[in-house]
Amino acid sequence: MEKVLLLGAGALAADLIDLFGAAAFVGAYVDPAFQRATHVDGVTIQSDWASAVSAASHYVLASSSIEHRARASAQAERAGLHPASPMVSPTSRLARTAKLAPGGVVGHFCAVGPATSVGMHGLLMHGVVLGHDAVLGDNVVVCAGAAIAGYVKIGSGSFIGTLAVLAPNIELGRDCVVGAGAACLRSAPHRSLLVGNPARRLPVGGAPDAG
Ligand SMILES: CC(C)(COP(=O)(O)OP(=O)(O)OC[C@H]1O[C@@H](n2cnc3c(N)ncnc32)[C@H](O)[C@@H]1OP(=O)(O)O)[C@@H](O)C(=O)NCCC(=O)NCCS
Secondary structure (H helix, E strand, O other), rough: OOOEEEEEEOOOHHHHHHOOOOHEEEEOOOOOOOOOOOOOOOOOOOOOOHHHHHHEEEEOOOHHHHHHHHHHHHHHHOOOOOOOOOOOOOOEEEOOOOOOOOOOEEEEEEEEOOOOEEHHHHHHHHOEEOOOOOEEEOOOOEEEOEEEEEEEEEEOOOOOOOOOOOOOOOEEOOEEEEEEEEOOOOOOOOOOOOOHHHHHHHHOOOOOOOO
């Protein structure tokens, strides 16, 4: 039986507890450098890493910040914890041939198509549609209501904002950020920041350009 520690004690942790029940977790660790704890019903919040880890064998990332997720999983791996088996809401439908790697979480009302692949620590929030043959790298966060069409590829460490649309066959590189409501119709390289409909690339830290 996996003893799963939530890494994060904010809104996403509360959502995961609501989805899977407090009994699914042995505690929630809040990293004081990254987060303040909010309300996590029925689960003990720890801010001492050593005692949080001592009760756990596995972990699940409970933050939507890519930076926090990368740092937290590295810390957990160093402590000898393993990514939890995928947690999938019973209201979601995964095709029989969909592959979800360890650490994966699928919220309510998602549709995950055939021959899809979601890397380690993939997070599909509520209402995500993942079209057939889509391939997501490790630590990809897809926010509520995003629609990712068939054959799309998304590089590791990317964040797809709520209600974004990714057109069929496009490929996003690693560490991309897609803004809320963006309609991505073309492929984009690593570290792209994409907003609008049709999506344009914003130079990171600068003014929008047509890209
Ligand atoms: C894309 C995003 C990360 C950009 O954040 P940022 O780097 O702080 O960018 P800024 O707010 O400085 O905006 C830069 C420009 O892009 C525009 N812009 C930002 N987000 C946009 C969006 N989603 N759609 C269209 N334009 C957007 C801004 O209007 C601004 O344009 P201007 O320079 O012409 O005024 C953020 O706006 C976003 O959409 N995040 C996703 C949030 C989300 O879905 N959360 C789900 C919760 S789990």
